[in-house]
Structure formats: C-alpha cells, structure tokens
Amino acid sequence: MNEENTRQQSQLAGPNPELSDAELAALPAALQEGCSRAGWSELTLVQKKAIPYVLSGRNIMVQARTGSGKTGAFILPLLERIDVTRPDCQAMVLTPTRELARQVAQEAAVLAGESGLNVVPVYGGVGYQAQRDAFRQGAHLVVGTPGRILDHLLGRNLSLNHLRTLIFDEADRMLSVGFYPDMRELQRYLPAKGVDAFMFSATYPESVIRLGREFLTDPAFLGLSGDQVHIAEIEHSFCVVPPMLRDKTLIRLLEMENPTSAIIFCNTKNNVEFVTAILKQYGFDAEDISSNLSQNKREEVLARIRSGNLRLLVATDVAGRGIDIPGLSHVFLYESPEDPESYIHRAGRTGRAGASGTVITLVDIMEKIELDRIATRFGIKLLERNSPEETDVLPILEDRITVLLENKQRRLTLAQKERTARFLPTIPKFAQSEDTAALLALLLDELYQRSMNVSPPEPDTRTGRTRRPTSPPQSGPSAEGAKKKRRRRKPKTPPSGKNTGGAGESRPETHSTEE
Incomplete structure (x- = not known):
C-alpha cells in the first residue's frame, strides 16, 4: 500500500478521542426550545454523535443518509455558535440543489423561532434583489447553492469576513452536479484566520475525501449506519x-x-x-x-x-x-x-x-x-x-445544465454579455411554439452531451487546483491540423519585470488550507 493510501486510511480512522454523545436534556436551553418547536422528543443517532463536534468547533466528516436527521445535527449547534446581535454572516451551509437549500432554510427558521436569527436562502431561478435586501438586513446564516452564493460574492453583495462555520451538506451530490470549480473559487473569499468546517455526505468516495482535505483541518470521520459507527464502506x-x-x-x-x-x-x-x-x-x-x-x-x-x-x-x-x-x-x-x-x-x-x-x-x-x-x-x-x-432524471439534468451555464456566464466579458442579451426577447417566442422549443432543447442537449465526454472536475490537493481531465484523443484531419498549429505556436515571453498574474485585478483576501 502506498503512502497516499495509508494517509487516507488514517484520516478515516474515526474520531480520536471520541466525544461523548449529546443528550436532549443536556443541551443548552435555546437548543432544547428549538427541538420542542420542531416536535422532537429525542435526538437521532447522527444528531447525538455530530452535535458535540459542531459545538466544539472540531472539524468532522459525517457519513449519514437522507432522512437520518442530519440537518438538525448541524443547524441545532449553529444556534449556539451564532451571535444574533451582530448583523454579520457567521455561518454558511452549501447545498447541491435549490430544493435542499429551501428545506434546510425552513428547518433552520423553525428551530431558531423568535431568537432573532436571520436565515437567508440563496439559489438561482429567482431574482437577485430580494437576496441583496436580505444581506443588507443582516444575514446570520446563509443557506444556498455554491454558484449563486459565488455570484453574490463576486458582486460584493455578501461578505464572509466574519464567517465562523462552513457546512457542506450532501457533498457527494455537489461534486456529482459539478459544483467543485465554484467551491474552489468560493474558497478565496473565506477569512484568512480560517473557519470551522463540517461535511455531511451519504457516501465518501475518494473525490469527496479530497474535497474534505481542502476545506477541513485535520477532520475526524464519523460513519453512521443503523446503530453502528464505522469506517466508510x-x-x-x-x-x-x-x-x-x-x-x-x-x-x-x-x-x-x-x-x-x-x-x-x-x-x-x-x-x-x-x-x-x-x-x-x-x-x-x-x-x-x-x-x-x-x-x-x-x-x-x-x-x-x-x-x-x-x-x-x-x-x-x-x-x-x-x-x-x-x-x-x-x-x-x-x-x-x-x-x-x-x-x-x-x-x-x-x-x-x-x-x-x-x-x-x-x-x-x-x-x-x-x-x-x-x-x-x-x-x-x-x-x-x-x-x-x-421524471426522476430530468430535475438532476436541469441542475447540472444550470451549473454549466452559470459557470460559463460568470466568465463572460462585457461585450459577450451584451451579445447574449440581444437574444433575451427571443427566448419566450421560441418557448411558445413546439417546433422552436425543440430547437432550444437541441442546444441544451448539445451542451449536456459535451459535458459527458469528460469527467467532472475533481478536487486535487496535490496542486491546489481544479483537475480537469482532457478530452478523448482526436483523430482525423481536424486533429492533424490542430497538431500543426500547436507546433507553429511559439510561447510568449513576458517583458521583464511585468506581472503575468493579472495586474490591476482586484481580488479579495485569499485563504487556502494548503498553506
């Protein structure tokens, strides 16, 4: 077994020392009141195991299925970690879908009750203005998809300078949808002092483990299945x-x-x-x-x-x-x-x-x-x-195509944005007719098919950059022509003393867990 595999296994060896389970009667009064509002008479297994780690700020990767009560496992302790007297974003939950963002935000609102906690769901498909207004009123807890949150960070509508807690909900699905480039870009906006990060996922394939290494600091691992705690399997x-x-x-x-x-x-x-x-x-x-x-x-x-x-x-x-x-x-x-x-x-x-x-x-x-x-x-x-x-597949394809298009839109130049804006009046006209709507479907299918030719970008902690697998080898005249062009192209040497990293570009304070 090589050194990398050995290190990976040691990171999945479970918490050491293991914290004692949480009990409902022993929780702080505000958390007990939240449980009462939600109608909970006892904690689920994942809540008993995970709440002590979130309360103590100890980074952990939790393996838990949908329906196990995992949302309460990270929302409840957030009520104790957030100071509602400060109008700053202090906690953020990243989710793979709009629906899950809404569900988590709704459950957080129920658990918080009249405590003054301001929960803001942030996702695409709706206008930006209502979300901007919510940020100005003071968003203590932001719950949303990485792409839309990144849009607000780029637009300087949202600041993470006071963020203390970062939650990844259903991390395996986020990578499956293709959110890793957005998460990697979002990492640049995290405070330099670091944050307490927690990951919840139904499965922990190698790509999710690598994602955890990028955002979590020396995380413990907690695998939950039935009434057993064990290694991912x-x-x-x-x-x-x-x-x-x-x-x-x-x-x-x-x-x-x-x-x-x-x-x-x-x-x-x-x-x-x-x-x-x-x-x-x-x-x-x-x-x-x-x-x-x-x-x-x-x-x-x-x-x-x-x-x-x-x-x-x-x-x-x-x-x-x-x-x-x-x-x-x-x-x-x-x-x-x-x-x-x-x-x-x-x-x-x-x-x-x-x-x-x-x-x-x-x-x-x-x-x-x-x-x-x-x-x-x-x-x-x-x-x-x-x-x-x-009907089960279509919503997932819609999410994936939306992420692809949002990634592309985010990188448009001003001229490109102006060009695409010319076609906005055409979209409703196309959608009204079955024949022209089929043409729009054709464009979406072409985009989706191109995305299937390569694997989704994966976390790569060795370089700290997004690893994008190359396309399958080309063949034929077009491939030969491309080879000739590559042979003729000479590398450009930047003038001495000039910065090639984008001089004059305004960038927020960066933070990387690899430093």
Missing part, C-alpha cells in the same frame, strides 16, 4: 428491472449518479459490445474491454480510465480480472453474476483504501432471489432502490 443496492428496460435503466442511473469513473460488468462479450454501443449513442464516453482485445489496445483503454480520460469501462468478468483503478466510485452490474464469487470480485473494484464505493445491480424477479442468496452468504446488506423514470 461499499453501498450495495439493486433495481428490479424487466430485461427489455435494462439498457434504459442503466442510462438513467448513470445520469443520476454521474460517476467520475465506473466499470459496468456484463456476463457475455455480446452484451459488453451492446452496452458499449448504447452508451456511446447516448453520448457517454465509454469503451469496452474483452478477451478479443489485443494486449496493446487493452493497455491503452486501461491507461485512459486510470488517467481520468475515460469515464466508463464495460467488461466481462474474465476481462476484468486484475483490473485495479484508483478512485473508482461506482460499479454497475448490468446483469446478475453467474456465481457468488463473481459478485465479490465485481464489487471489490470500488471502495478501495478506506473510501466509499457504490455497487448497483440490475436484476429481474428471478435474479433477485439469487442476489439475496449471495447477500446472505457474504453478510451483505442490500438496499433496494426504485428503477428511475425519466
């Missing part, structure tokens, strides 16, 4: 799907999960080729690997996925033997394995070096019976998830 789930709908279900799962890299296992070479062709038709960056592949081609494909230049690998069990891909977040079983040992082999491709992993199996009714036998034999807890419909 592999989540095993399955969908019951009719055989004829298996390919569409796989597409929807991939779009919902948006894995950085994944292996899709099939039982036969024919299915490997079929699945790969379907994925490519839907715009996914996918390659297959089977026993028919030459050794050189096999090594080329494996090198691409290891370097982040290939997102999806489709393989049989035989071809998948010995494959070791660091940072693999997901494994999909397009069909149930033919023997129990094959399931363990497939699932073992993810969840390496202490990180979480996700294994999703597609089964029909009869295959589910065999999968249950495998789970019983190896003591695996299986979670059944509903087979996703198009």
Whole structure:
C-alpha cells in the first residue's frame, strides 16, 4: 500500500478521542426550545454523535443518509455558535440543489423561532434583489447553492469576513452536479484566520475525501449506519428491472449518479459490445474491454480510465480480472453474476483504501432471489432502490445544465454579455411554439452531451487546483491540423519585470488550507 493510501486510511480512522454523545436534556436551553418547536422528543443517532463536534468547533466528516436527521445535527449547534446581535454572516451551509437549500432554510427558521436569527436562502431561478435586501438586513446564516452564493460574492453583495462555520451538506451530490470549480473559487473569499468546517455526505468516495482535505483541518470521520459507527464502506443496492428496460435503466442511473469513473460488468462479450454501443449513442464516453482485445489496445483503454480520460469501462468478468483503478466510485452490474464469487470480485473494484464505493445491480424477479442468496452468504446488506423514470432524471439534468451555464456566464466579458442579451426577447417566442422549443432543447442537449465526454472536475490537493481531465484523443484531419498549429505556436515571453498574474485585478483576501 502506498503512502497516499495509508494517509487516507488514517484520516478515516474515526474520531480520536471520541466525544461523548449529546443528550436532549443536556443541551443548552435555546437548543432544547428549538427541538420542542420542531416536535422532537429525542435526538437521532447522527444528531447525538455530530452535535458535540459542531459545538466544539472540531472539524468532522459525517457519513449519514437522507432522512437520518442530519440537518438538525448541524443547524441545532449553529444556534449556539451564532451571535444574533451582530448583523454579520457567521455561518454558511452549501447545498447541491435549490430544493435542499429551501428545506434546510425552513428547518433552520423553525428551530431558531423568535431568537432573532436571520436565515437567508440563496439559489438561482429567482431574482437577485430580494437576496441583496436580505444581506443588507443582516444575514446570520446563509443557506444556498455554491454558484449563486459565488455570484453574490463576486458582486460584493455578501461578505464572509466574519464567517465562523462552513457546512457542506450532501457533498457527494455537489461534486456529482459539478459544483467543485465554484467551491474552489468560493474558497478565496473565506477569512484568512480560517473557519470551522463540517461535511455531511451519504457516501465518501475518494473525490469527496479530497474535497474534505481542502476545506477541513485535520477532520475526524464519523460513519453512521443503523446503530453502528464505522469506517466508510461499499453501498450495495439493486433495481428490479424487466430485461427489455435494462439498457434504459442503466442510462438513467448513470445520469443520476454521474460517476467520475465506473466499470459496468456484463456476463457475455455480446452484451459488453451492446452496452458499449448504447452508451456511446447516448453520448457517454465509454469503451469496452474483452478477451478479443489485443494486449496493446487493452493497455491503452486501461491507461485512459486510470488517467481520468475515460469515464466508463464495460467488461466481462474474465476481462476484468486484475483490473485495479484508483478512485473508482461506482460499479454497475448490468446483469446478475453467474456465481457468488463473481459478485465479490465485481464489487471489490470500488471502495478501495478506506473510501466509499457504490455497487448497483440490475436484476429481474428471478435474479433477485439469487442476489439475496449471495447477500446472505457474504453478510451483505442490500438496499433496494426504485428503477428511475425519466421524471426522476430530468430535475438532476436541469441542475447540472444550470451549473454549466452559470459557470460559463460568470466568465463572460462585457461585450459577450451584451451579445447574449440581444437574444433575451427571443427566448419566450421560441418557448411558445413546439417546433422552436425543440430547437432550444437541441442546444441544451448539445451542451449536456459535451459535458459527458469528460469527467467532472475533481478536487486535487496535490496542486491546489481544479483537475480537469482532457478530452478523448482526436483523430482525423481536424486533429492533424490542430497538431500543426500547436507546433507553429511559439510561447510568449513576458517583458521583464511585468506581472503575468493579472495586474490591476482586484481580488479579495485569499485563504487556502494548503498553506
């Protein structure tokens, strides 16, 4: 095991020393009153475990599922950490979606009651003015999506100079949507003295662990599952799907999960080729690997996925033997394995070096019976998830496209903004007609398909910069022409004594956890 893996495991070794659990009767009076307003007669497990760490300001990464009471686990102690007599933003909660931002803000308002705490939800899709007005009135707690919060920071509507507490809610989903560049940019606005940061996530793949290292200082790790506290582990789930709908279900799962890299296992070479062709038709960056592949081609494909230049690998069990891909977040079983040992082999491709992993199996009714036998034999807890419909996927795609467009809009020059503004009156006209609305859908689909050719940017603590995987290798005349242009281009040497980092550009005070 290399040094990096050893360090990663030590960071996920759990809190040491472990703080005593919180009890409702022992909480400060204001927190007990908040629980009473919310109708809570007792604390949930995640609240008992996490509240002491937030109260004490000890950075921690918490693994907790939706519905476990995690919002109360960080909102309740914030009531004690925020001084409502000061009209400053003292705490901020980052969420992956507008809906979650609204939910967290509403729960915070209920728990705070008449304490004077000003909670401001901040997200896109609504006007800026109401949010600006709320900031001027004094926003003690800001809850919102990274993109819209960053917009207000860039516009100097919001200051984080007095921020004390930073919460990441559903951090795995934030990376899946593609918020990392915004979070990295937002980091520049954090106070130089640092903040107490806490991360809550259902899973902790390697990318989320790296994100935690960028924002949290020597964090403890708390994994919660049922009534046990343990290290992050592999989540095993399955969908019951009719055989004829298996390919569409796989597409929807991939779009919902948006894995950085994944292996899709099939039982036969024919299915490997079929699945790969379907994925490519839907715009996914996918390659297959089977026993028919030459050794050189096999090594080329494996090198691409290891370097982040290939997102999806489709393989049989035989071809998948010995494959070791660091940072693999997901494994999909397009069909149930033919023997129990094959399931363990497939699932073992993810969840390496202490990180979480996700294994999703597609089964029909009869295959589910065999999968249950495998789970019983190896003591695996299986979670059944509903087979996703198009209506389940669409909101996620909308969020992802919105983030892509907001990132692009934020970098427009004044001239570019003026150009795009000319088309604003055209949008309602296009939307009124089914034919012209289809043209707008075409543009959105093209944008989305381009985004699927490369993995989402991942946290990279080695450089402190966003790591953007390069596009798949080009071929043909256009690629050759691009190579010639690159050969002719000479690097420009800046004049002596001049700053190439953007002279005259106004930048806020920066803070980096790597310093």
